Amino acid sequence: MYELIQVGERTYYIDCPAKIGIHLCREGAWLIDSGNDKEAGKKALRILTERSWPLLGIINTHSNADHAGGNAYLQEKTGCRILATGMEGAVIRYPVLEPSFLYGGYPCKPLKNKFLMAQPGRRVENLEQGLPEGLELMRLGGHFFDMVGIRTSDDVWFLADCLFGEEILRKYHMSFIYDVKAYLETLDTVEHLKAQWFVPAHAEAARDIGPLARLNREKVLEISETLLSLCDKPQTIEELLREVFKLYGLAMDFNQYVLVGSTLRSYLSYLYDQGKLCARFDDSRLLWEIRREPGGDK
Incomplete structure (x- = not known):
């Protein structure tokens, strides 16, 4: 767990419950998501420090607590930037919005846990105003409000939560979806992508993402x-x-x-x-x- 894996000349990921991407540029490193809590942030920072990669910032694919849980720690320790799309940035700034939305009312204490509510990022910039050099984004609608995938200059796609692994689907069946129609449209798009590597947050990295996209679609249709x-x-x-x-x-x-x-x-x-x-x-x-x-x- 928390093994550093290289998938491109300048692109890596940290293998953990919600994979953390790393893309290197001339000045330092950008993280793609920050893990599920403060401890994940600590481990990510240790990996960067051991390799003398200064942390420039975090690009959050979306605001779920298991993807933004390390933000607050990393920003406090390094002063790094945090980038997210508009709606996701609002939840990162005000994390109580996540359990409030899920519950449909004021969340009681058992819902205010690190799995559903990250520590707030103090300064969150709008990702849509510009990505760091060498990166591009794609909308991945359906899972949450305004989730995106990130492609690096090494032709590696970080696909966030638009796909779940076979073991997760078999165990939990009904993975979280906000907009089923948009999610199916995203699967249609992702199924036909070509790249050197695909890195979903909750599935194994793969050269061909088509089979996993089809598996996720089959599960959605089964539940319907x-x-x-x-x-x-x-x-x-x-x-x-x-x-x-x-x-x-x-x-x-x-x-x-x-x-x-x-x-x-x-x-x-x-x-x-x-x-x-x-x-x-x-x-x-x-x-x-x-x-x-x-x-x-x-």
Whole structure:
């Protein structure tokens, strides 16, 4: 864990739970994300210091706490810059927005943990005003508000959370998605990318990313069909959530409740907008069910 792996003349990544990219330029090093907490930041800084690579800044692909958790420590110790897109930068500056959004209200204490709420970055610059030399970005919609991927001059793509590894999909099934339609469009784009290396944050680095993109798409389509089947009779969100946890053998806690629950709502919105589900209010309950054609057929 935290092994430094080279994937290009000037491009590396630190192999950790949410991979940290490193791109070298003439003046020093840029990190692509900073890991899940202060300890990840410490380990990343130690690796840079041992190699005499001054830290210039952090490019956050998005604001999830496991990607921005080392920001505060690294900025405090080095004065480095932090760059992120507009909406993601807002969450990095005000991390309570993440658990608040996931929960849909003021987050209780169990939700204010380092997994869902990083320490705030004090100064966050808008990534859209300019990238460091040798880097380019691509929008990777769907997983979070305004996530991006970063391509280095060595033709290495850091793909953030647009793909999850087979083991994660098999264990958790319903990985977090904010916008299912945008996510499927991102998978369509990523599947056909060509590069020397692809580095997803939560999957093995690969030369060919197509198979993993297809695997992630298959899981999204499977979950969509599962929810349609469950909605053969009217269901509340809480009833659907219980059935999903039972079906996939998931363990309920506060973190999983908000992550899976928020993703479930995103799937319902997608299926509703696709005309496959309808919703109605009955006895002060919001009920979701299959949209049926006149005559009773689905």
